[in-house]
Amino acid sequence: MTNTNDPAELDEVHEADYEIESMPDETSTTDKSYSQGQLVLRRFFRHRGAMVSLTILVFITLLAFTSIGFGPIPGWWGKNHIDLYPIVEVAGAPTLTLWPFSLGEHPFGQTTIGKDYFALVMLGTQNSLAIAFTVGLAATLIGTFIGATAGYFRGLSEAFLMRVTDLFIIIPTLVLAAVLGRMAGNVGGIFALAGMLALVSWTGLARLVRGEVLSLREREFVAAARAVGTSPWRIIVRHILPNALGTIIVNATLLISSAILVETALSYLGFGVRPPNTSLGLLISENQNALSTRPWLFWWPGVFIVGIALVVNFIGDGLRDAFDPRQQMD
Amino acid sequence: MTTTPRFTGEQPVLKFDSLDVQFRTEFGSVHAVKGITLSVAPGEVMALVGESGSGKSVTATTALGLLPKSATIDGETFVTDKSIGTLGGRQLRAMRGNRVAMVFQEPMTALNPVITIGEQLTESMEVHGVAFGAEAWDRAVELLDAVGIPGAERRAKQFPHELSGGMRQRVVIAMALTCDPDVIIADEPTTALDVTVQADILDLLRSLKDKLNTGILLITHNMGVVADMADNVAVMFKGTIVERGPVEQVLLQPQHAYTKKLLAAVPRLGKGHGQFGVAPHPVEEGAQTALDVRDLVVEYHRAGKKPFRAVDGVSFDVHRGEIVGLVGESGSGKSTIGRALLGLIPSESGEVRVLDQDLLGIRGAQLKSLRRRIGVIFQDPAASLNPRFPIGDVIAEPLSVHKEGSAKEREARVHELLDAVHLPRTVYNRYPHELSGGQRQRVSIARALALSPDLLIADEPTSALDVSVQASVLAMFTELQREFGFACLFISHDLAVIDSLAHRVVVMQFGKIVEKGTREEVLLDPREEYTRRLLAAAPVPNPIEQRQRREARHELLRGFGDEVVEFDTRELDQGGWSKRSQD
Incomplete structure (x- = not known):
């Protein structure tokens, strides 16, 4: 125990030690300056669940895009999703063995007519991922724009934009997406479909961003910016949105995982991706009758859907904890 | 006892x-x-x-x-x-x-x-x-x-x-x-x-x-x-x-x-100017009017109720090179006046002339160019600095909004300002959360001075700070005022702070002006009951003097017919x- 009240001891302390305002150079143990973004990244990289999930997601993405190639670029997997191959195993069962590890001729098995199922699942994963990320990005842009405009300007524009949002919310997403999806399917391509999905899934984000902007616009640094004559759009883009980034990023991640499920549901119902192109949902739909006879035709796309949706959710969780450490459990 | x-x-x-x-x-x-x-x-x-x-x-x-x-x-x-x-x-x-x-x-x-x-x-x-x-x-x-x-x-x-x-x-x-x-x-x-x-x-x-x-x-x-x-x-x-x-x-x-x-x-309270380092310059005779407020009325509109009149017919003026202290307790409308002068909330009626221009009548580009001549310091430096901006950008923001100079010139100006508020230049790339409260308020002052304003509105600039930090910020503030010579409306609830730097004092209660006059008149020889109550209630850091003040206050309260709380x-x-x- 140290007796802190010993006057002799205190007299020796130099007066400068009692300076309240020590300059940052003297106080900080490190020269490194952390911005808020860097602090968030630091916490994110320490979130074990999110890092494992991120690794898995990167692995799945790499696997899907390098194995069968993308567009004109060929992949390392010799087979494609169109050709028919002679059936190797009984009923086209998977040749994948884990111990000793070997891929065999058709690791995920073959369809009833002899197509390579690995190539099909990889193509489906490519399409599902592309759709999910496009939807995530586009819906985030739309939602952020509408939410920020409504939240910052208030008044009539807010009333109009939020009623439009309500209108989109009261129509069941799946019904709207089915109608739009069929139209998009006719126009062509998975990106048209993704665009249509984005048009129906921005609503939740728009409401969240509006709420966030409503509270941020009352903060003093916004008042300070207005007081020097900053224009409204500059305030929104430079001052408000960077501070709402946490909400936006976290919800964009969750949008992505829900987009995968919506796309799957649509394709399963026959409104999404059309053959000969394929998606994970379509694969399940086509092979639902084979569950008892050729279960792998059902399981492989199922595992990928659940896997992707789970890891994306985990990443979202990690991001939320990183942006708001107070929410973490002790 | x-x-x-x-x-x-x-x-x-x-x-x-x-x-x-x-x-x-x-x-x-x-x-x-x-x-x-x-x-x-x-x-x-x-x-x-x-x-x-x-x-x-x-x-x-x-x-x-x-x-x-x-x-x-x-x-x-x-x-x-x-x-x-x-x-x-x-x-x-x-x-x-x-x-x-x-x-x-x-x-x-x-x-x-x-x-x-x-x-x-x-x-x-x-x-x-x-x-x-x-x-x-x-x-x-x-x-x-x-x-x-x-x-x-x-x-x-x-x-x-x-x-x-x-x-x-x-x-x-x-x-x-x-x-x-x-x-x-x-x-x-x-x-x-x-x-x-x-x-x-x-x-x-x-x-x-x-x-x-x-x-x-x-x-x-x-x-x-x-x-x-x-x-x-x-x-x-x-x-x-x-x-x-x-x-x-x-x-x-x-x-x-x-x-x-x-x-x-x-x-x-009562020690007057120069408590912390230099005293502000006396105002020159016949100095130009920097801010002239006449019959200002600000109302808050409430759904389904009568509008609440936060500021009710307030008139005062601030000359060039003068610091006017606006004092009042919470709810007196003093901060509302500050915000109305900055155009952050609409005024109901009245006239505000800033540097001979009608603030309430102009719009668009004219308003923007007038705003560059008004600087502002808010109470809470933690809230008034954008947490996502490094300090350099915070201070340079007014310059880039008004497209002042090139990126290089702006940086040079920011360095000058950092020197003026006694911050090391190394804080340029740091973020607000890395600085202490007093340092943040220095940054906030540097930002307010970035465009060399003619009028500065300071809304409780030191009340979120510790006393020792407050003292150094006040000393620096007075020094800068001498150097830059801006007119200043200094809003505060702390009479002692006002006493240390203001030339004139305006006392407000319930949206109205109770008393106004020079610092000596209002703080040393108050005429109105409210001002006297306010002065009597401010405690001094001297137990013996404070005991006398306390008894004097109880006496005063009895004189007004109030009871002493016990x-x-x-x-x-x-x-x-x-x-x-x-x-």
């Missing part, structure tokens, strides 16, 4: 024995309290004084066993004869509220907004088995009566938002008293209150210790409050107690360098209260 320390030989009601607290954080551990020893006797007011981050609140929180799990506690804390560290969850709960009670800083957040006041009072009685049902309710009403809440019967059925700040703080004190605790920990009990209300609450607390013989651990940063209340003082700095002793000794003959520094930094035990004694006094 005596303010000399009491050594009655009684067992202390609260005792910290070489208490040591460390917190684990993301960036290693923080040593918040470094082995302090302190005790509070029954009927004693022990003041724990220190600035933010000195560990005083952490010390107090250990007495309730409420520190978060990330804290490592060494040493022992005793409440009467029980050691907190050895108690389990159930025993701790039995002790909290019953033996040791807390009065919090912010009465609005310390009360649950959806439960009536009476119920909140009875809850702690029922938890501790002191009284139940109708009996508890009666006692709650008696307590409210005792802390001086008029119409206690009716008030008990009301919700916290229906009461004023001072009333709420009385409720919080009544809550602390429900189980007749041995010791009350008052953590900055008056910091969120206006001076006149603060004086009432201090009167109430003082009568408590005399009448109930309760020990009070008073945590505060305000030396005036210490002088008014405390028997003994312990000064805390960075987790250690640097000086302690009876209040007269510590405040009048401070021994330690830090105590001296702290006391020197307290602005004193804890009224008559009701309670009849109700057979105070279980321990019966034993």
Whole structure:
């Protein structure tokens, strides 16, 4: 125990030690300056669940895009999703063995007519991922724009934009997406479909961003910016949105995982991706009758859907904890 | 009544024995309290004084066993004869509220907004088995009566938002008293209150210790409050107690360098200009008018109700090179005026001329060019700096909004400004959260000066800062005003701060001007009742002088026909209260 009240001891302390305002150079143990973004990244990289999930997601993405190639670029997997191959195993069962590890001729098995199922699942994963990320990005842009405009300007524009949002919310997403999806399917391509999905899934984000902007616009640094004559759009883009980034990023991640499920549901119902192109949902739909006879035709796309949706959710969780450490459990 | 320390030989009601607290954080551990020893006797007011981050609140929180799990506690804390560290969850709960009670800083957040006041009072009685049902309710009403809440019967059925700040703080004190605790920990009990209300609450607390013989651990940063209340003082700095002793000794003959520094930094009413370094220049004869406000009216529109008139026909002016202090308590409309002058809220009627241009009549580009001539400093530097911007960008933002100079020239200008506000140039790339409160406010001042404004509106620029930091910011502010010669409207609730730098003073109450004139006229020879009340309520950091001031204030209040607030035990004694006094 140290007796802190010993006057002799205190007299020796130099007066400068009692300076309240020590300059940052003297106080900080490190020269490194952390911005808020860097602090968030630091916490994110320490979130074990999110890092494992991120690794898995990167692995799945790499696997899907390098194995069968993308567009004109060929992949390392010799087979494609169109050709028919002679059936190797009984009923086209998977040749994948884990111990000793070997891929065999058709690791995920073959369809009833002899197509390579690995190539099909990889193509489906490519399409599902592309759709999910496009939807995530586009819906985030739309939602952020509408939410920020409504939240910052208030008044009539807010009333109009939020009623439009309500209108989109009261129509069941799946019904709207089915109608739009069929139209998009006719126009062509998975990106048209993704665009249509984005048009129906921005609503939740728009409401969240509006709420966030409503509270941020009352903060003093916004008042300070207005007081020097900053224009409204500059305030929104430079001052408000960077501070709402946490909400936006976290919800964009969750949008992505829900987009995968919506796309799957649509394709399963026959409104999404059309053959000969394929998606994970379509694969399940086509092979639902084979569950008892050729279960792998059902399981492989199922595992990928659940896997992707789970890891994306985990990443979202990690991001939320990183942006708001107070929410973490002790 | 005596303010000399009491050594009655009684067992202390609260005792910290070489208490040591460390917190684990993301960036290693923080040593918040470094082995302090302190005790509070029954009927004693022990003041724990220190600035933010000195560990005083952490010390107090250990007495309730409420520190978060990330804290490592060494040493022992005793409440009467029980050691907190050895108690389990159930025993701790039995002790909290019953033996040791807390009065919090912010009465609005310390009360649950959806439960009536009476119920909140009875809850702690029922938890501790002191009284139940109708009996508890009666006692709650008696307590409210005792802390001086008029119409206690009716008030008990009301919700916290229906009461004023001072009333709420009385409720919080009544809550602390429900189980007749041995010791009350008052953590900055008056910091969120206006001076006149603060004086009432201090009167109430003082009568408590005399009448109930309760020990009070008073945590505060305000030396005036210490002088008014405390028997003994312990000064805390960075987790250690640097000086302690009876209040007269510590405040009048401070021994330690830090105590001296702290006391020197307290602005004193009546000492006038030049308390902190240089005095502002006197205003030149016939100086041009920089700001002219005539019959300004600002209303807040409320759905379904009559609009609330926050500013009602206010007229005043500010000349070039002059600092005008705008004083008033919360709700007086002083900040509303500041915001209306900045065009952040619309004005209902009246005329505002800034540098001979009609502020309320112009729009668009003209308004933008006028705004570059007005600088602003807000109260809370933590809130008024964008947390995502590095300091360099924060200060350069007004320049880039007005497309002033190239990126290089802007950087040079920012460096100049950093020098002017005495910050090292290395903060250029740092972020606001890495700086201390005072440094942030310097950044905020640098930003306000970036465009060399002719008029500066400072809205409580130092009230979120510690005293010693406040002193250095005020010194720097005066220096800059001499150098740049801007006109300034300085909004503050602190009369002593206004006294240290203003040329003229405007006193506001309920949206109207009560009194205006030169600093000497208003602060030394006030004519209006309200101004006199305000001046009398401001505590000074000298226990002897403060005692005289207190008595003079009570005299003044009686003169106005008001009662002095005190804890009224008559009701309670009849109700057979105070279980321990019966034993």
